[in-house]
Amino acid sequence: MFFFVAWGSKWKHKRVENGRSFRKLCPACRTYGDFQEVVPTRYFTLFWLPLFEIERKQPLLECSRCEEHFYMTEEEHRTPREAFFEEA
Numbered sequence: 885m886f887f888f889v890a891w892g893s894k895w896k897h898k899r900v901e902n903g904r905s906f907r908k909l910c911p912a913c914r915t916y917g918d919f920q921e922v923v924p925t926r927y928f929t930l931f932w933l934p935l936f937e938i939e940r941k942q943p944l945l946e947c948s949r950c951e952e953h954f955y956m957t958e959e960e961h962r963t964p965r966e967a968f969f970e971e972a
């Protein structure tokens with residue numbers, strides 16, 4: 885019998901709406917760029933389509949140029965978001 889696994893899970897970096905953003909030097913691509921707050925989110929997938937969230941990790945900053953991800957510094961973490969109050 886042919887058995888075909890159609891479900892699984894997948895990590896995506898979900899952009900935080902009205903999240904923190906910073907303009908700074910990227911250690912990876914070495915240019916000044918905009919960093920946007922993203923949340924690593926794991927999705928349940930069926931036939932490779934993400935259906936719903938399973939799990940989230942702490943927010944990271946994503947370089948808009950090279951799309952590399954970095955942990956926030958203490959100071960950045962203390963910077964309030966404009967209109968986003970969801971706490972994990």
Ligand SMILES: [Zn+2]
Binds near residue numbers: 910911912913948952
């Ligand atoms: Zn970069």
